[in-house]
Amino acid sequence: MSPLAQRQAQLMDWINHSTPYLCQQLHMVYGDASFRRYFRFTFDGRSIIAVDAPPKFEDSRKFALVAELFAANGLCVPDILAADHDLGFYCLNDFGDEQLAHQLNDQSCHQLYPKALALLPKVQQCITTTQASLPAYDHKLFSREFEIFTQWLLDVHLGYQTTTEQQTMLNDTFNVLADSFFEQPKVGVHRDFHSRNLMMLESGDIGVIDFQDAVIGPFTYDAVSLLRDCYRRWPDEWVSNWLGAFQQQFYPQYSLAKFTRWFDLTGMQRHIKASGIFARLHHRDGKSDYLGDIPRTLGYLVDIGKGYPELHGFAKFVEDEVLPSVLAIKDAGKGKVVSLARSKG
Secondary structure, three states: OOHHHHHHHHHHHHHHHHOOOOOOOOEEEEEOOOOOEEEEEEEOOEEEEEEEOOOOOOOHHHHHHHHHHHHHOOOEOOOEEEEEOOOOEEEEEOOOOOEHHHHOOOOOHHHHHHHHHOOHHHHHOOOEOOOOEOOEOOHHHHHHHHHHHHHHHHHHHOOOOOOHHHHHHHHHHHHHHHHHHHHOOEEEEOOOOOOOOEEEOOOOOEEEOOOOOOEEEEOOHHHHHHHOOOOOOOOHHHHHHHHHHHHHHHOOOOOHHHHHHHHHHHHHHHHHHHHHHHHHHHHOOOOOHHHHHHHHHHHHHHHHHOOOHHHHHHHHHHHHHHHHHHHHHHHOOOOOOOOOOOOOO
16 A cells, blocks of 8 residues: 555544544545645535645644634634644535636636735734744745745756856845845735635635645735736736735725835745746656646746846846746656746736
8 A cells, every 4th residue: 555545544544533523435636736635525414625734744733723813814714623733634624626716717807806805904914823923934935935946947857057147147136036025014924825725615705725834924925926826827907907906905005116016026036936846846746737837937037027127137037048948848748848828918
């Protein structure tokens, strides 16, 4: 029996002997970019989600604390029905399978995105759990995420050796993005607030999931995670309109120009990290589906970077060196990378 099958058998045994529920069969729902796996089972006519979160890699205690914090601030999150944090097993009420991503189209997005953005002031109030403050999105974490790009995308995935001049450019880019990142007001940040982590519930509410990595960080981070989604790109004009309305409603004390710059540069940081993570998921974790999202993610870096003179060098580097190399791997049949398609407003 494989280690994953053993974990699944242990999860089922835990449900049947240590919770109020009985489970005859676990049905795999999905795995995600983490080491967690999600299963569904039925008990007494009720659908329940069982989670395998290996404690070696995942902190289910933090998940429980953040869930409690989010619920206390008016967000709709899954109830934890049973848990053994030492084993890394827990049961949740079932939010179903209807992600925000499934309902988005060229018409519905104009209603659904403002509705999702309206949740962010509640998220931003989430600072302290019953045990401690959320961790800070500090310079150490920021640096580590930038290194994911250089290590996993450039070095491992592309085998690309940067020149001394390119390394200077990367350092300059890092400093520009860090200055913008850390000058912003600090709030509670979900950190993966995008259309696959927002669930459309039968009640009409939006359910929030995958929040265990919440931190205290820059107040544009979750907005850019949502509006500049790594998995789907919208016309720039639409994103600007949604962002402008969000800024006017919740942050009128800041100019739109300043707010937009924070938003854009925070998005650059997030997409640099994400492109590296997608490469790491393929090479380290054997999850290759995310390779197809790298060109879209790099496309944001090219297009947004061109809008800021201090980032022109980085944008040109990505456009001339990184993106063609990523696409060349696809053309050579060494990965599942799709061609870049950009949406323009």
